[in-house]
Amino acid sequence: MNAASRPRPVAFVAPARRPDDQQRLSDLIGVIYDAAIDPSLWECAIERAAYFVGGTGAALINKDVGAHNAVAQHEFGFERLPVALFEPIYFAAEPHFLGDIEQPIATTDLIPFGELRQTELYRQWAQPQGLIDFISAVLDRTTFSSAIFGVFRHERNGLVDERARRQMRLIAPHIRRAVLIGRMFEFKAGEVATFIDALDGLSTGMYLVDADGRLIHANAAGSAILAAGDILSSAGGRLVASNAQVQRTFRDVFAAAGQGDAAVGIKGIAVSLTGEDGERYVAHALPLMSGARRRAGIDRAAAAALFVRRAALVASSASQVIGETFKLTPTELRVLLAITEVGGIPEVATALGVADTTVRTHVNRLFEKTGATRQADLVKLVAGYTTPLAG
The missing domain is CATH 3.30.450.40 (GAF domain)
Incomplete structure (x- = not known):
């Protein structure tokens, strides 16, 4: 050519x-x-x-x-x-x-x-x-x-x-x-007007907050999380995260949401929360100040919706086989699954609550034990041991 x-x-x-x-x-x-x-x-x-x-x-x-x-x-x-x-x-x-x-x-x-x-x-x-x-x-x-x-x-x-x-x-x-x-809920066309009713029935925790983090509404699943007081609580009428870094993220996201969609930037996506028992959750914030979201029957004081669900890494039936085949330690196996589920080293570090350098060390060991040379190779490795769910 x-x-x-x-x-x-x-x-x-x-x-x-x-x-x-x-x-x-x-x-x-x-x-x-x-x-x-x-x-x-x-x-x-x-x-x-x-x-x-x-x-x-x-x-x-x-x-x-x-x-x-x-x-x-x-x-x-x-x-x-x-x-x-x-x-x-x-x-x-x-x-x-x-x-x-x-x-x-x-x-x-x-x-x-x-x-x-x-x-x-x-x-x-x-x-x-x-x-x-x-x-x-x-x-x-x-x-x-x-x-x-x-x-x-x-x-x-x-x-x-x-x-x-x-x-x-x-x-x-x-x-x-x-x-x-x-993906947390499946709305059909014409159901947006019943947004709040639909969210109240979710198994995912949902909170409506204003730009200052004041709690306006929580669905049943969200109220149960608050009652447990492990990862989130209500203090002085505000939604508060137990982890100080997560709380700073939420505070910034809620304040930005009050200024419009673009002001939020990339914050508030897949925020990792970890309970005292090690149970992992993931939170996503959605600005509510404009468009169809503003017309969906939501309290007009609400600046953002926060969705929180359990986010245990998928430890499929294949994970034990992978661990035994390559003689991985439990931590190495968790890092391997996290790379598959979450993404790159910074995201995995956040998800597991450890430093980037710690994850990088485990990734290097995974390379040595599996023969992989790139993170994409590790994803392929897990995929090769995984049987998709039927249906």
């Missing part, structure tokens, strides 16, 4: 953010957060996210461990990809599902464009639509499945460039927050 015929990413120098750019991002974040409680808005959200990143199509995609095909849960702007065309490039493209949480990966990072355009996938599916590249970020990963958000690049967009990566980094955390919260 002639080098001159290869689409090239345009050199990108990050410009100063203009006020209209900031407003565009803020508006997009608002639509994404609305989709957390109203799934009918996801198509609109991913369409706008596709244009924001610099593409013509996008999707929220789920893939079960061991499966060589993926399912688009919500999609926009492209024709469905036949499994038979994806199968030949599956192993080359698999890192899209194994990357670090929220970190962009382009297909042309994995397969040179000259090779990609020789595949039947490109000739029969991508080229007729004018598609030449794909950029994605992992939103969630368990021992059974992975979820990613991805954007397709058209010929007129060029190959994935630094601007596309920057835009993906800006928006991926917010899509992740909405997806993780949305």
Whole structure:
């Protein structure tokens, strides 16, 4: 292939953010957060996210461990990809599902464009639509499945460039927050008006708070957590975390939520809480000051909703086999499962309540014992021992 015929990413120098750019991002974040409680808005959200990143199509995609095909849960702007065309490039493209949480990966990072355009996938599916590249970020990963958000690049967009990566980094955390919260409950179109009634029936703890952290409402599961007084309590009418660092995070998130969606930034996503007995919980905060969330029958003083659920790492039936096969210590096995469930070293350190250096030491030992050389290899290792749940 002639080098001159290869689409090239345009050199990108990050410009100063203009006020209209900031407003565009803020508006997009608002639509994404609305989709957390109203799934009918996801198509609109991913369409706008596709244009924001610099593409013509996008999707929220789920893939079960061991499966060589993926399912688009919500999609926009492209024709469905036949499994038979994806199968030949599956192993080359698999890192899209194994990357670090929220970190962009382009297909042309994995397969040179000259090779990609020789595949039947490109000739029969991508080229007729004018598609030449794909950029994605992992939103969630368990021992059974992975979820990613991805954007397709058209010929007129060029190959994935630094601007596309920057835009993906800006928006991926917010899509992740909405997806993780949305998975805690399944609203159908038209049910948003009964938001509070639905939340009161959740097994997940839910709290409505104002910008100062004052507790406005707690559902039954949330009240039970407060009554236990282990990870959360109510003091002076405010929601208080037992851990001082977590409390600072909550205080900052609630205050920011009072200023609007974009002000929250990436704080308040997958906040780890650990009880005195070692029981782990995870919390996600959702701003409530605008859009469908404001119209969902919520007390207008509420600035944020906090969702709290048990988050024991998935220790599948395969974990014992993995531990015995590679002679892992209990701590090494916990770190291995955490890498699969949570992501990179900083996230695992937060989840387990230890220093980054401690996790890094255990990861190095895992490399020695398993023969892996990358964290993605460790994820593959666990996947290889895991049988997806039927149904």
